[in-house]
Amino acid sequence: MSEPGIGTGWPIELSDGRITLRPLHRRDGRTWNAVRSANAEWLAPWEATHPEGAGRPLTFGAMVRGFDREARAGRMLPFAVHLNGHFVGQVTVSGIVWGSLRSGQIGYWIDRSVAGQGVTPTAVAMTVDHCLFGLGMHRLEVNIRPENVASLRVVEKLGFRAEGVRRRYLHIDGAWRDHATFAITPEDVPGGLLTRWRRAQRVLAAQNDERATWPPQSSV
Numbered sequence: 001m002s003e004p005g006i007g008t009g010w011p012i013e014l015s016d017g018r019i020t021l022r023p024l025h026r027r028d029g030r031t032w033n034a035v036r037s038a039n040a041e042w043l044a045p046w047e048a049t050h051p052e053g054a055g056r057p058l059t060f061g062a063m064v065r066g067f068d069r070e071a072r073a074g075r076m077l078p079f080a081v082h083l084n085g086h087f088v089g090q091v092t093v094s095g096i097v098w099g100s101l102r103s104g105q106i107g108y109w110i111d112r113s114v115a116g117q118g119v120t121p122t123a124v125a126m127t128v129d130h131c132l133f134g135l136g137m138h139r140l141e142v143n144i145r146p147e148n149v150a151s152l153r154v155v156e157k158l159g160f161r162a163e164g165v166r167r168r169y170l171h172i173d174g175a176w177r178d179h180a181t182f183a184i185t186p187e188d189v190p191g192g193l194l195t196r197w198r199r200a201q202r203v204l205a206a207q208n209d210e211r212a213t214w215p216p217q218s219s220v
């Protein structure tokens, strides 16, 4: 019997307002390289590294071919994130396992020049809904270095469950680093994560407005 999801989810494009997720194409190479090199310092502390040293970096073309192969095999969803039509980052579901697990791990990064606008949580919410309700996966997890305050905020705002710390879990920025694990299953978000995130955004915006007008004019 063929597994649900395998080979059926790629290529695909997901959109919500000004944010679009789509596969990278070979023609994106110049833009991708420019955004990555402009953000090299910003990304370095959180980048996966090879335990035996750097080796020869993949060309962009080889990377895209590898993404496409893995995605068509149902093992990966490597999305490029576009904001108003401009490439600004990536959200990738990797290590997808089917069988009785149906799980995958989400990773993400964004161009520093558009950080703090809620682009990543929206992109992650779209990805989670596609995986859980479109492809029939059952669990998505995000693993984050405890020092990564911005990334911890992403999963906190989206309401992922904290599952504890995995010691020396991933080789990041040249060493084996502890990671906090966060997870979500369809039972946690019966109405979808994007809908819940939109509601949370409205609450956060109202709280910010309240803070901006404190103390109330009448009590000054």
Ligand SMILES: CC(C)(COP(=O)(O)OP(=O)(O)OC[C@H]1O[C@@H](n2cnc3c(N)ncnc32)[C@H](O)[C@@H]1OP(=O)(O)O)[C@@H](O)C(=O)NCCC(=O)NCCS
Binding pocket: 042, 043, 046, 107, 108, 109, 110, 111, 112, 114, 115, 116, 117, 118, 119, 120, 121, 143, 144, 145, 148, 149, 150, 151, 153, 154
């Ligand atoms: C983690 C990351 C993807 C968040 O993306 P984002 O689109 O900025 O997400 P948000 O807009 O929800 O902002 C998340 C937090 O970033 C911080 N932040 C806000 N504005 C910022 C800015 N201009 N610059 C840097 N960080 C900012 C805030 O702590 C914010 O939380 P808040 O909403 O409570 O204020 C992004 O910071 C990034 O790419 N970091 C480097 C790579 C990385 O850490 N990847 C994840 C590895 S697990």
